[in-house]
Amino acid sequence: MGSYEILQVTWQKKNTGVNENLATYSLSKGVNIAETYRGRLNFTRLSLNDTAITLWRARIQDDGCYTCLFNTFPDGAIPQHTCLTVYGEVLCGENL
Numbered sequence: 001m002g003s004y005e006i007l008q009v010t011w012q013k014k015n016t017g018v019n020e021n022l023a024t025y026s027l028s029k030g031v032n033i034a035e036t037y038r039g040r041l042n043f044t045r046l047s048l049n050d051t052a053i054t055l056w057r058a059r060i061q062d063d064g065c066y067t068c069l070f071n072t073f074p075d076g077a078i079p080q081h082t083c084l085t086v087y088g089e090v091l092c093g094e095n096l
Contacts, residue, residue: 006071009026031046063085067081
């Protein structure tokens with residue numbers, strides 16, 4: 001990342017034009033995971049310089065692009081993007 005002082009890492013998902021905060025990590029406040037993702041999301045790499053999250057029991061609604069914001073001083077947020085595709089099984093029949 002260069003010689004930035006990273007103060008916080010924030011993971012977001014773009015949801016209908018709005019960036020939804022999923023999880024944050026900072027040395028001063030620790031880990032904070034949004035209520036709707038508790039029990040389904042966790043940091044699998046927990047560092048200000050190297051971070052990763054894992055989603056369990058992925059849903060069709062989880063499909064989309066995610067942004068990791070490295071909140072730095074003095075330059076502000078540096079974004080990195082990744083996308084997730086969720087495939088679901090379509091069931092057809094009279095017993096649905």
